[in-house]
Amino acid sequence: MDSAGPGDRATYRADIDGLRALAILLVVVYHVWFGRVSGGVDVFLMISAFFLTASFARRLDAGRRLGVGRYWMRKFRRLLPAAAVTMLGILAASLLVYPSSTWPAIWRQTWASLLYLQNWELAFTNVDYYAREESIPSPLQHFWSLSVQGQVFIIWPLVFLVVAVIARRARLRASSLLVAAFGAIFLASLVFSIVETSSRQSFAYFDTRTRLWEFAAGSLLALLLPRFAASPPVRAVLGWMGLAGIVTCGIALDVQGGFPGYLALWPVLSTAAVILSGSGPSRWGPAALLSSRPLRLLARDAYALYLVHWPVLITWLVVTDRTSVGWLAGGAIIAISLVLARVLAAGVEEPMRRLRRLDGSAWRGAVAVVACVAVVAAPLTLWQWTERARVAALAQDFAGSYPGAMSLLPGADDVPDDVPLWPDATSLDDEWVALDGPCRDLYAPTDPLVAETCAETRSDGWVRDLVVIVGDSHAQQWAGAVLPIAEDQGWDVVALFKGGCSFALEEPPVDGVDDCPQWRDGALAFIEELRPSMVFGMATKSLPESADERALGGLEATVDRLRESGTSVVLFRDNPRFEQNIFFCVESAGPAAPECRRPREAVVAAENPASLVRGADVVDLVDHLCPDSWCLPVIGNVIVYLDHNHLTHSYARTLGPVLAARLTAIGKLG
Template sequence: MIITTEATPASPPHAPGAGPAPGFRPELEGLRALAVLMVVVYHVWLDRVSGGVDIFLMISAFLLTLSFVRRVESGRPLDLGRHWLHRFKRLLPAAAVTILGTLGATWLLLPASRWTEIIDQAWASLLYVQNWLLASRSVDYYAAEHATSSPLQHFWSLSIQGQVFLLWPLVLAGGAWLASRSGLRYRSVLWVAFGAVFAGSLAFSVHSTATHQAFAYFDSRARLWEFAVGSLLALALPHLRLARSLRVALGWLGLAAMLACGLLVPVDRAFPGAVALWPILAAALVMVAGQTGSRAGADRVLSCAPLVRVGRLSYALYLVHWPILVIVLAVSGEDRPGFLVGLAIIAVSLAAAWLVTHGVESPLRRARWTEARRWRMALVVVACLAVVAVPLAGAQGVLQARAEAQQQATAADHPGATALREGYTGAPEGPAIPLATELRSQWVSLGTPCAGDYAPRADVLVAGCGQTAPLADPERLVVVVGDSHAEQWMGALVPVAEQEGWQLVSVLEGGCAFGSPDDPAQPEHCREWLDAALAYVLDLAPDAVFTMATAAAPDSPDERLVHGYAAVAAALTDAGIEVIGVRDNPRFTFDMYACVEDAGAEQCAVPLDQALAPVNPAADLGLDGFHAIDLTDRLCPEGTCQPVIGNVHVYLDHNHLTADYAATMAPDLRERLLASTGWRR
């Protein structure tokens, strides 16, 4: 968010007798206060987008542009190096304290399964690339429950702002250079530059929001137009000559529209597209109204002392409120706080923001010695980076050492499904695997994009195609098709393929069960992919397709065939392609791994009759060339779905198998698959 401790510039001149006197603009502090309070209240109780973050981004560019234009027009040197050092010297101390505090709370209060993710996000937050980390993981900011969200996720907006604080001075300095060389007016050059940024970024934002909103939300390119509005407003204000009565009306209209955004209209899935113009233009109206000097003006409310005080805390309040909220919910296990708990969270956040502002940010800002020399400003920046980087690196070292020690354990200590085989007499010891900090490595990938004979044709654009190393003369060509539930079984299938000399190819897309594209339950993006995946398989004509045949329900034994699966399987078998239909694993309403961390394995077991249908729904599909594979007895031995079997965690979350456990089922998968298909060499 924007630095809140710098004095806001004076209002630009208006008509004689109507403009504000030059000096501090308290209504901008009040505007900041309302924006951050909107963010906090919406996060705590409403779980919706408020538009407050977008207002902050716009105001930051407004103030930055005003500062540079005044400097250029007064003939003072820009000195970009000093500007950047000054800017990040102001930003980093409070951010570093927040990251350190969040890491400490994570270590003490959150389960170990969260540590690796939060450490990665701490690095990204410290280095101002958090938005790109979240975008690359296509995080759905709105759908995630706060209790399982990252306590550093909110640094995405700070990262975008930090990137713009590097970019915008280059544009402003470049405009000054071009104006001096061409004889053009500096402001005219900036009008063209920021107008182009506004038009291009807004068009990109509208398109990317419509096609991949989860990525676009964190994409800096889709947010640049919001900064451009602030810069254009800074350039336009000196030319506005509005009557006081009109400015009073604009102030109240802007304030009402700003507070209504996200409350009256559900804008969550539309940000940051054109709908984000609403809060930004609303705030712009308030800024255009400026200091009206009228007792009826909105600026009179915005300039009141309590709002001004909160405005000065707004940066720190934004920083601290989200980690406090997320950690409270994670500890309590609630999805959303009640009214009283929410009030307590806000009160604690305000107190923490006051301490950060007056205990860290303001003292460093007021210390004149830090501004006297560049190296002193650089020293503060480096110290803030180091005070977070050193413990982060240390924590990563500790976790890496634990992982390496675990890797030294013998297979006998972690037999997994092998412990269920007849005649097993082992006694595994030590902690169960995988470690909580290694869960992200529990996904199996074939590693190499499809190429050569396995590359999709140009007219069959199927995403997610991978293969094992090409074999000169494979015994079988098997294609794994489907969603993450098909992907997880590759942990067991890859060892079988290596043993039997099969070539494996995978065509996978998260959330897209391999069935009918007409299934209304399929996500929109899956429909085109399913058509392309089926076309690819028919064109490749493998010996067999490995798929998930059923889909379990997380809260009941209502297990069914994947919608349209029978028709797709029939199309494949009619083409001479055998189909291996694996029964789905149980799914749960709670995170099985986290349950074991919190309560122990015995407390997390679920009866089989509450998780899956009494009989495999795919058992009697009645198609020649279809083979139903059911390994339920290796997931739920003796009628109970166990979270840990043979000293190996079965599940990594609510419904996905760990690769470690899947690998221990390879012998069982091989025996049942070969017996059903008759593919014995």
């Protein structure tokens, strides 16, 4: 998606410019009409490295200074203005038409995109068990590839600097060293890409390290291209095969789910074939088609079109409340994107390219870059600060209006119905129960796997008891009810939470949590060493939109192990689970919407399947989630669920007094 134009290169090739246009067209068409990824981004990555390498190699060959600082400033002061304007448009659209629950993710991703780190933001979000599933795709998601490019624009000149120093001191040919350097990067990154893609593809897709070999391929092509010799017929066949490979990549391959391992060789080798084909005379090759006026005109706006098409598409989905685009609407989205791209290119990108006086020194370019960052950072910071202030004022002004589960108790006061619901949609990231900090000193596990999941909250005064809460994210949500009791009783609390890993010796983990058995064994050994007075965990597991519910596998064996160390065990019955994100339903349809509630008999088993578990006390609080015959999305002005199946911390906290009464009834509290 490099925005370089013909004037930026010593040797301009119209066919490669047309190839860029074709690639962006494939990206747009596949995104809008097919909901797939085309492989066009891989074409861009390779082309950008091809031109970057050719430019720096010419400087080395001519004995000129590389001017790395000026290159960085010139590159980013040309890329950032159009990107900054696009981000401002996305922020404005988000404020006006996007659900407020999406704002925190948009804020984070705007910062990440502005700093060319969006790919890492998405990579870590994709493998974060606790990351909230958004109701709609992010309008900034496409900035991941621009971020990878930006990082390579930093790294690649450093490679040239190192090679230049080595070549000068060792009196070696710089071109040979460059081939060796980029060949090593190509092999190392490709092997790493194949391995990581096979083990955690969702992370690998955005990982810069798994993409470096694609850039290295473009660099090797630039360095070796002068040595390539083939007859015109061979060039023609090679070019058309490459072009066909580029066009059909997204049809033949699952680019989103299988890249960037060895499958990404398809678009990379196809791109190389097209570039090789056009490097010499070939009457019947695709160079004439790629150099045609329509594609060259589109190439003029290729960078801007990539920037605007995705937010236009996602905003259309938000406004129309749809999940897909028909042919007519898709055509309108593409037409709007083309118009906006022309406006962005003509009004921002091209004027910035013509300001060549900014290229005279690194500091002038740096001022331009900082100005672009500030144009986005200032309103973004103001928006975030304003929202935080609004939420704080909301909590203060209506502090007594959110009884939650306490509103269900006999004799409870009437709940006011004219207050905003809690938690606020922009505060959902804070609705996972968290303790004060990592475990330390006597509470620090020696097992590294267990230590990663260990957190603690200590009593301010004299400690009566130590309690442990252990298990998956459902055990974690119930900790919201335990912590108020711990504070009142003066308990120290140690929590061992691992998403997707239930604390029962024979319970299968969620797919992808491969180290669950080892963690479970280590956690059990650690608890036996701590010898707490009480352990809280989960007793059952329910199924989405079903009254089927079962006791966790190996639950009694787990309880027996804990009791042998003198520990009392309290287990929670699981809450109902849903296919629908209940918070989003409340946000979009309102708390009284029929589609946001469920009949109790449809999602709750008639009998608690763990009620007779030997050696443990099972606490069943489902009546406070599903009073009477309905499982409600809002109780006492507090939204019960933060997603499909997890309670909000705000609601779990209101269950503290209810849990305290149950613990008192079974003799666990004095």
